[in-house]
Amino acid sequence: MNSDDEPPADEEPFHPLGGAWQDDLEELLDETEYDTELGMEMGKDAMRVTKGELSEEEFHEKYHDDVLAEFGEDERPIASPDDAESEAEGIGSTLLGLARGEESRREMLKKAGAGVGFASLGWGAVDQQEPEPAVEDAGEVEDADEGTQWGMTIDLEHCDGCLSCVTACNQEHNWDEGANWMYVLAFEDGNVESPEPDDFGSVHDFNYLVRPCQHCTDAPCEKVCPTTARHTRDEGGLVLTDYEVCIGCRYCQVACPYGVNYFQWDEPDVDREELDSEGIYDERGRPVSRRAPRGVMSKCVFDPARQDGNMGEGLIGTSACEQACPPNVIQFGDKNNPASDPQRYETNPARARTVINLFTELPSPNSVESSLEGVDANLDAVIDAVDGLTETLIALATAVKITQTDYERDAPPGDSLPDKEETVLSVVSAIEGSGVDLESEDVLSRLGLTVEGFEGPSQDVDVSDREDVAQERLEDYVDAPEEEFELLADIGTNPNVTYLGNAPGPEAHQVPGPTSYEDVGMVDRRQNVLDDETVGLGLRDE
Template identity: 75%
Template sequence: MSSDDPAEEGSDATDETFHPLGESWQDELEDLLDDTEYDTELGMEMGKDAMRVTKGELSEEEFHERYHDDVMEEFGEDERPIASPDDGDGEGGVGAMLSKVVAGEESRREMLKKAGAGVGFASLGWGAVDQQEPEEEEAVEEPGEVQPDEDATQWGMTIDLEYCDGCLSCVTACNAEHNWDLGANWMYVLAFEDGDVESPEPDNFESEHDFNYLVRPCQHCTDAPCEKVCPTTARHTREEGGMVLTDYDVCIGCRYCQVACPYGVNYFQWEEPNVDEEELSPDMVYDYRDRRVSSRAPRGVMSKCIFDPARQDGNFGESNVGTVACEVACPPSVIQFGDKNNPNSDPSRYQENPARARALIRLSTSLPSPDELPSMLEGVGTDLASITEAVDGLDEQSIMLATAVRLTNVEYDQEAPPGDTLPSQEETVLGVVSALQEHGLDLESEEVLSELGLTVDQFQGPSEDIAVNDREGVAQQRLEEFIPPSENEFELLEDIGTNPNVTYLGQEPGPNAHQVPGPTSYEDVGMLNRRQDALEEETVGLGPIDSS
């Protein structure tokens, strides 16, 4: 960029630490841009200012005006989807395209240049930005001003870190479905310490749950800074489902999206992919728009977690709509994927009442089948003791929990999205309760509820907060005794204004968080913790990254 370029107005030099993952991460990104043919300073400044837009420190219009000339000069086109108010093309305003010079596909491919290996997850310095001196320029927008369309489907996740066991099944399942090269981890799980919380030694622990985990897919932000810097609209938010995707046929590999991403989820396909093109199913590669956005990326372009468009578009049958590979593979069911705008979806239900959701998951696999229960109860007395003695899988606690599920049942106006499991698990539990009632066990009576410990007078918890006749309140407390709810709910870097569509339950990494060995190593499951482990020799100007 020229020294008098408007991009420098109100913006400090690129050596200032602006990236949430910290100075070393930012330095690595700058080195990676140096190894491409594209303008390093422009990429760093655009990444910095894209984050300022999400924070509300810079308007969308000013951001686009600021970099339009430079983007045109560097790339010969500027297809970023918000127009400069001074374009004078009669189509200005939000949603219009900037004037551009369209390069043919052949010229785009010629522009590709070998670049450095994708950066591994070297640091968890989530608080790095907060430690910088505040900018003097006044904010022009409130953070989080971009609001999602609550009537549209927004695919997202709720992830319960407290019950994650670090098994890495989600990582291997994602790789098996999408064929990304080892180390380019679209799904990433790590154990961490941050000075306030510690994880045990990987060879000396009582339970896998003693570790502090972070499960890191792409956050599929509603206001994604990576999208703001893409000169070709290769990185874009798909209208249907709100997924942030990369069109492999449009991406030119400039890597500016990697700089602008606050979460470190982007990978550059350095060499020819390990899986040949002929081995990829078109049903996996192309979405309903016939855009190439799924499976591993071809050489020279960017890739990341995609929330499985092939599944959401029904390419693999209606039963897989509303699912993702990592969720299906997770043994403790801590990844809940679905429509975040639907209160009846798995991620919404789990986030709203984690204790109840966890109870549903456990009960649905331990209780007898409601269809087989009537035959099991033939000739059995209708009292609680007779039933629990006669039927395997039914004890007083399981019947109490199933009854508590019924007492806390919520009627939703919206139907559950396809692919969700909590509604069917709830149906199973409620079916058992109905079968018991039809057999003659009166689960409405005070006598039976008292036997089950579902009355206030026998409640050992903070019963002063529960009204005398509040059966629902008692039931909720019993569920929370069985599986305590998380004391913390957060979104990664929620103060930065990106509006991520992944919600976490559990310990949030502090500003000094760093990765430590977990109970299962990536080598144990045939994966790589860092892309550099595969590409050190081919990497240009970049040594291994210390992730310890």
């Protein structure tokens, strides 16, 4: 390939996952028929584009001749030169437009004319700053014309490390053992510690990182693909791989900052005939889901077959990992809709977690209503009449009602938090229907929901009205995460996964968790299955 002066031998690694990871990628590219140096340089510069250090037009022009020479085609998308945005914004603004539904990918292509510790794996480079919104202007999220952007909010502090998400993902998508599209690891970094796997008081004593594909709004992996096999889909902003177009050059694996791509070396463990066809093809008729064929790249796909209704309308807006999560820490949905599960949870995790807990702890609205027939209209009589109903539960349910938010948009299909909240509010309504005035000062004072009667661990909190008191009551009840972060937010990829909880520090490294992969019939390391194979985050030890 044509290149500038060779970099010095001691140059710092460009890949966020560190020098050892970068060396492994280079060795893996050496085993393909394609130009290793071209793949490494393109991966490096693709990340420079997302950082704003190189424009999309410069990137495309720099490698156009080399890509044509190597692959006989160059279908990489670029921003239109006629766009009003500056060159520095490049493809980032174009893809943001796609996320909003302003311009189709087809139109854009026409315009274009065409064992290692966390420190060496780059998680020490996690940016703990306030994450970028899923769109450029958070004030625009109420725009009903905005397109859907599928994404996740993951509560790491309430994760229990059970690996149910990993097994559910495998059962639905049939990827080979160890090529985990979903990965959960326990870690410690010197500041936060995890207990020994055979000596702990609670599974929540461990620190976890849950790692799916981030489905970046500005995905470096897409920028290096010469065939458009790796692409961002118009509908839902999903970053997918067309299995019939992918040539297995593996350049996307180099360009991915998160290490979530897998190459299918041999024939897959599950034969093509065993796969359900409606799960393979998306609404465009492109094969983008389930395990990849031999010689093709694959990764987490956020279940396009579900989002397109191929598996039934009831599964639209859901993912296998989310539905399998016992503690409900994975919230999947439309990141552009404030009423969606991930946005509700991210905006007020204490309230969302309280709703989840109350949904299982409260008696059903019907049982409350039937139990209160003919009962005196006072709080003590209500508590005595309904099995399982306590003053604390009534106080929390009332706090949920007081902090209720009115959304301008409806919640997307598949979301569960609105239904859980409605159940909690129905219990409150059933109590009020018996004649108890849950808005009276006397009752609210007894429930600890008045400014004058506010009591709780957070005594230094300034509460000025009833809503403040209710919110503090929820936060005193739930150990809500204090941190919010995106992985490698400073790279500029604008990932669509938001994390709540402890962010791994510079010295973070993987440690055994309370549940091992062997415990659930899974494989932690792909190398244990095949000697020569691609690796994923946290799958290696020195």
